Amino acid sequence: MLLEILEQNYLMHELAVTENILALALEAAQQANARRITAINLVIGDLSSFVDESVQFYFDLLSRGTIAEGAVLRFRREHAVAICRTCGHQFQVSPPLLPICPNCGDHYLEVKGGQGVAVDSIEVSDGDEAESSETGSQC
Amino acid sequence: MKLKVAKQVLSANDAVAAQNRARLDAAGILAVNLMASPGAGKTSLILATAERLPNAVPIGVIEGDLASRIDADLVAAHGIPVTQINTGGSCHLDAPMIQTALEQLPLEGIRLLFIENVGNLVCPAEFALGSHLSVVVASVPEGHDKPYKYPGMFARSDAVVLNKTDVLGVFDFDLAYFERGLRMVNPSAPLFVLSCRTGQGLDGWVTWLLHRLDDRAKPSIPTAS
Ligand SMILES: Nc1nc2c(ncn2[C@@H]2O[C@H](COP(=O)(O)OP(=O)(O)O)[C@@H](O)[C@H]2O)c(=O)[nH]1
Ligand SMILES: [Mg+2]
Numbered sequence A: 001m002l003l004e005i006l007e008q009n010y011l012m013h014e015l016a017v018t019e020n021i022l023a024l025a026l027e028a029a030q031q032a033n034a035r036r037i038t039a040i041n042l043v044i045g046d047l048s049s050f051v052d053e054s055v056q057f058y059f060d061l062l063s064r065g066t067i068a069e070g071a072v073l074r075f076r077r078e079h080a081v082a083i084c085r086t087c088g089h090q091f092q093v094s095p096p097l098l099p100i101c102p103n104c105g106d107h108y109l110e111v112k113g114g115q116g117v118a119v120d121s122i123e124v125s126d127g128d129e130a131e132s133s134e135t136g137s138q139c
Numbered sequence B: 001m002k003l004k005v006a007k008q009v010l011s012a013n014d015a016v017a018a019q020n021r022a023r024l025d026a027a028g029i030l031a032v033n034l035m036a037s038p039g040a041g042k043t044s045l046i047l048a049t050a051e052r053l054p055n056a057v058p059i060g061v062i063e064g065d066l067a068s069r070i071d072a073d074l075v076a077a078h079g080i081p082v083t084q085i086n087t088g089g090s091c092h093l094d095a096p097m098i099q100t101a102l103e104q105l106p107l108e109g110i111r112l113l114f115i116e117n118v119g120n121l122v123c124p125a126e127f128a129l130g131s132h133l134s135v136v137v138a139s140v141p142e143g144h145d146k147p148y149k150y151p152g153m154f155a156r157s158d159a160v161v162l163n164k165t166d167v168l169g170v171f172d173f174d175l176a177y178f179e180r181g182l183r184m185v186n187p188s189a190p191l192f193v194l195s196c197r198t199g200q201g202l203d204g205w206v207t208w209l210l211h212r213l214d215d216r217a218k219p220s221i222p223t224a225s
């Protein structure tokens, strides 16, 4: 089976994360007696190591045969922010981090945020209804 | 219909990590999660540290590796209790793996437990193990840009070791640049600049570990009000 081959040869960290995403989504759907999960809204920090495409890839494999099969994964990136300790300028960063402040050129910076990986919400339907959530806003 | 979930994705791993922590605390063990690129010197640091610790601080080791037993055999050859986790391809250790490993170690005889994580600077820091301290080991030949490239790893560390300073003369390693990158994401973690080969700088690291052990041994002092 494809998953077993993957596990044995090339187990990326996104597999572990995606298993958890699916489990959290299924649990929430079950508690609400939902029949179908149409979308999962994720928040992923820019300093985390998880790559959207890779999560999507594993999700498509793992969700087969579950009520989340075919669900849309929406990734909202939680940005990390650098603050210049010299001039106070704030700007968005992602790895590799910029070593100097684009405003004053100094290199005493502090970086905050961008570390979480969370399931924010899921969108569900009862299965019979028209699936109206498909065009919902990006979280 | 939209359902709010608002849960950290790795909360299941975190829950097992909390159990591991409780287990370690009950046994009076301080656990240190060592993370680094392959070859940075994790195993060397464990062995060099073991040599310098007082006899009153017996250590144990959990070796995480993709497939081999090489490091575990090396550690065992020094008479240190060790257990090997072969992750079978996984690029990081996780809390359930540590739970199993703890079953296999003689915990009563250990005060300081080193967990050598899989050689990888990308993701191990995101998987809590239940250890008390996370330490990143970087090394001179890897270059001074590691904190800029892997900020998540350095941000989560309680201490950073820069190993292989004996070869500083051979590489164009800018220590100030490295440290600025570290301070961007982590203003407070102590940086230990050392060489496992020559032993230079190891005393500061060992002293810091002994202080962390002392901190644990003391009952927490209730804050006066
Ligand atoms: N020059 C030098 N080499 C070192 C030092 N520490 C470790 N090494 C060497 O680096 C290689 C990898 O070390 P090892 O401890 O196995 O790294 P690990 O993969 O992180 O566990 C070995 O050949 C060590 O002898 C050091 O301080 N200086
Ligand atoms: Mg090693």
Ligand SMILES: [Zn+2]
Binding pocket: A084, A085, A086, A087, A088, A089, A101, A102, A103, A104, A105, A106
């Ligand atoms: Zn500035």
